[in-house]
Amino acid sequence: MPVGQNFCKCLYFTSNRLARLMNKIAEEEFSYIGLSPMHAFLLMTVSDQPGITQKELSDILHIAPSTSTRFVEKLEAKQLVYRKNEGKMTFVYLTEKGIGIQDDIKRCWRNLYKRYAQILGDEDAQRITQQIDEVCDRLEKK
Amino acid sequence: MPVGQNFCKCLYFTSNRLARLMNKIAEEEFSYIGLSPMHAFLLMTVSDQPGITQKELSDILHIAPSTSTRFVEKLEAKQLVYRKNEGKMTFVYLTEKGIGIQDDIKRCWRNLYKRYAQILGDEDAQRITQQIDEVCDRLEKK
DNA sequence: AACATTTGTTTGTACATACAAATAAATGTT
DNA sequence: AACATTTATTTGTATGTACAAACAAATGTT
Numbered sequence: 001m002p003v004g005q006n007f008c009k010c011l012y013f014t015s016n017r018l019a020r021l022m023n024k025i026a027e028e029e030f031s032y033i034g035l036s037p038m039h040a041f042l043l044m045t046v047s048d049q050p051g052i053t054q055k056e057l058s059d060i061l062h063i064a065p066s067t068s069t070r071f072v073e074k075l076e077a078k079q080l081v082y083r084k085n086e087g088k089m090t091f092v093y094l095t096e097k098g099i100g101i102q103d104d105i106k107r108c109w110r111n112l113y114k115r116y117a118q119i120l121g122d123e124d125a126q127r128i129t130q131q132i133d134e135v136c137d138r139l140e141k142k
Numbered sequence: 143m144p145v146g147q148n149f150c151k152c153l154y155f156t157s158n159r160l161a162r163l164m165n166k167i168a169e170e171e172f173s174y175i176g177l178s179p180m181h182a183f184l185l186m187t188v189s190d191q192p193g194i195t196q197k198e199l200s201d202i203l204h205i206a207p208s209t210s211t212r213f214v215e216k217l218e219a220k221q222l223v224y225r226k227n228e229g230k231m232t233f234v235y236l237t238e239k240g241i242g243i244q245d246d247i248k249r250c251w252r253n254l255y256k257r258y259a260q261i262l263g264d265e266d267a268q269r270i271t272q273q274i275d276e277v278c279d280r281l282e283k284k
Numbered sequence: 285a286a287c288a289t290t291t292g293t294t295t296g297t298a299c300a301t302a303c304a305a306a307t308a309a310a311t312g313t314t
Numbered sequence: 315a316a317c318a319t320t321t322a323t324t325t326g327t328a329t330g331t332a333c334a335a336a337c338a339a340a341t342g343t344t
Binding site for chain 1: 152153154158159161164165251254267271273274277278281282
Binding site: 024053 | 293302
């Protein structure tokens with residue numbers, strides 16, 4: 001009896017498959033502004049909370065602290081954010097250029113939503129997203 | 143009005159968050175046999191269909207063809223599989239060593255399931271997994 | 285005040301994964 | 315049979331992400 005057919009019953013397997021699919025779609029949509037999706041999310045977060053620390057960023061984005069360092073580095077190189085170091089913390093702010101592309105980012109984000117919602121329907125799209133978020137919270141809590 | 147709080151309503155964002163979480167759990171469980179989870183899945187697939195081609199592997203595992211080349215290369219280096227080239231295709235088989243660890247792989251896989259099912263409950267775990275799989279199929283069909 | 289612990293950041297390194305281009309074989313078309 | 319198209323694989327290169335270790339600052343304890 002073949003086992004290969006049962007990969008679809010493994011949450012590790014399916015969640016990674018979905019993430020790969022969504023990555024491709026999101027990369028396409030955000031490619032219009034030359035940013036990877038996670039970088040765009042980071043920029044939106046900084047726009048929302050100027051002076052945010054990297055620790056807070058990694059909490060909100062659910063990435064490792066080292067990853068947020070790397071992201072901020074890259075966005076700094078593109079002159080979309082700048083850092084202010086104070087003691088052991090670094091506070092992150094948008095540059096003028098970073099502020100300037102916020103609308104474009106939001107537009108890409110909306111297009112991304114439209115893109116998958118068109119396939120899944122608004123209701124299913126929102127339902128599955130909410131359920132995944134809930135599952136994440138439960139898995140993370142312990 | 144803060145936008146950061148709404149990332150959880152984005153399927154790209156949540157699916158990646160879940161994948162990162164599941165990766166960590168799966169890597170832990172499969173670390174007992176010194177394999178990354180996807181390598182283990184590939185080995186199970188080859189065990190199920192000896193002589194499978196890399197194209198078929200990439201279809202079943204939902205990865206890019208180049209990725210399946212890379213995986214097979216690595217498993218060949220570990221002497222868990224070998225290749226037989228015929229024409230433009232390469233057929234993949236398990237070595238004795240590869241056959242020998244199948245039980246260990248299955249044990250890790252069961253432990254992985256137990257691990258997240260214990261947190262989510264069997265029912266929820268299976269429900270969300272099935273729904274994600276369905277969503278993937280719909281997104282892939284285009 | 286001296287030392288230990290915790291907390292935030294950075295750096296080195298590694299891995300999974302992908303795309304695009306190159307290659308090579310198989311198949312279809314004239 | 316000659317050429318064009320499709321299909322499977324490989325290779326070069328790039329990106330996202332993580333962990334562990336290093337470092338640096340802040341806080342707690344004696």
